[in-house]
Amino acid sequence: MxxxxxxxxxxxxxxxxxxxxxxxxxxxxxxxxxxxxxxxxxxxxxxxxxxxxxxxxxxxxxxxxxxxxRWRCTVNGIFIVRSVYYLQGEIRDRQKGQCSQVTQTQEEWTRIWKLLITPATKNFMWRACLNILPTKAKLSKKKILDDPTCPICLREPETIEHILWECPSAADILRQCSRKIQKPQINYNSFRNIVEDMFSKLNQEEMAEFSMILTSIWWKRNQYVFKNIMIDPKSMIYRN
Known part of the structure; x- marks a missing residue:
């Protein structure tokens, strides 16, 4: 209309x-x-x-x-047959991209599912990869919270990659891990990229350890946010 x-x-x-x-x-x-x-x-x-x-x-x-x-596939809004071929190619490319993304998502889930970790840890890793954890940045974007700032370091927006990887609080815990798991000097675009990189570097046992440590970092964050309890990073590695 x-x-x-x-x-x-x-x-x-x-x-x-x-x-x-x-x-x-x-x-x-x-x-x-x-x-x-x-x-x-x-x-x-x-x-x-x-x-x-x-x-x-x-x-x-x-x-x-x-x-x-108006026909949306031309600048002047007038329909021409040639524009249909461009539209068909656009739809085909979009469908290919969606299929590729679905395949990649299924492969990631399969790799996480095969890890020898608890179902709760698998679920956490999957939610983190999908960027659906209730971080302050996520809740702020949905207009649920006004302030997206990390509640621990009070410096950066609390995205998933920040609270689990970039935040000094997370770095303190990761520094106590085995050398392969320790945070490398690499800037990642998303938490998903972090997990993909770790899967390429770590074996199954090390990846399971990495997943449990990240779950503990999120648990530590929640203890502070909801109970105002700050957990000593030195005790975190042994929690799992």
Whole structure:
């Protein structure tokens, strides 16, 4: 549907739209000609409550241009057959990328699953690799917290790679590990890259140790955040 609403993508599934207005209806049918505002009574009568709320939240653009149909694959918005081939290639490349990513994710999970560690540690490593641990940076991005700063060092945003790898608190623990596990002088883009690099350097036993140490670092962090208890790093290596 096109009209005088700002460019926003919503998926409207109701069938009432077509029964009320027909196949050729446009968004302007929902706008009061006199006030140039949305006709909320009409919207509520036509759509479900959830859909009506979504539609009512779309800001209106103050202009008098008529609705037009535009083809997104050309600069001028006019459809040409040649652009379909480019679109087909774009879709094919995107699908290849998705398949490659799925394969890579499955391989990572298989390697983690084969480690001789507890199911809880496997689950933790998997969640960390997917970047879904509730760090302050993650919660701040979701508008749950205002401050993304690491609660321990108070210097950097608390991302997963920071709290488990870069933070001085984590470094104190990693320094006590076997030499292969100790933090190398390498800058990683993500925690996932850290795990991939460690899998390439460590054997199964060492990788299991590494996974348990990272789990302990996260446990130490939670003890401080939720119980205000600061654990001595020297006791961490023996916790598992």
């Amino acid at each position: 096109a009209g005088q609403m700002a460019t926003t993508t919503h998926f409207i599934q109701t069938s009432n739209w077509y029964s009320y207005f027909g196949d050729e209806a446009k968004v302007e049918a929902l706008i009061d000609e006199g006030t140039k505002e949305c006709d909320h009574n009409l919207i509520q009568a036509t759509f479900s409550q959830q859909e009506a709320e979504l539609i009512s939240q779309i800001p209106l653009i103050n202009c008098n241009r008529e609705d037009t149909l």
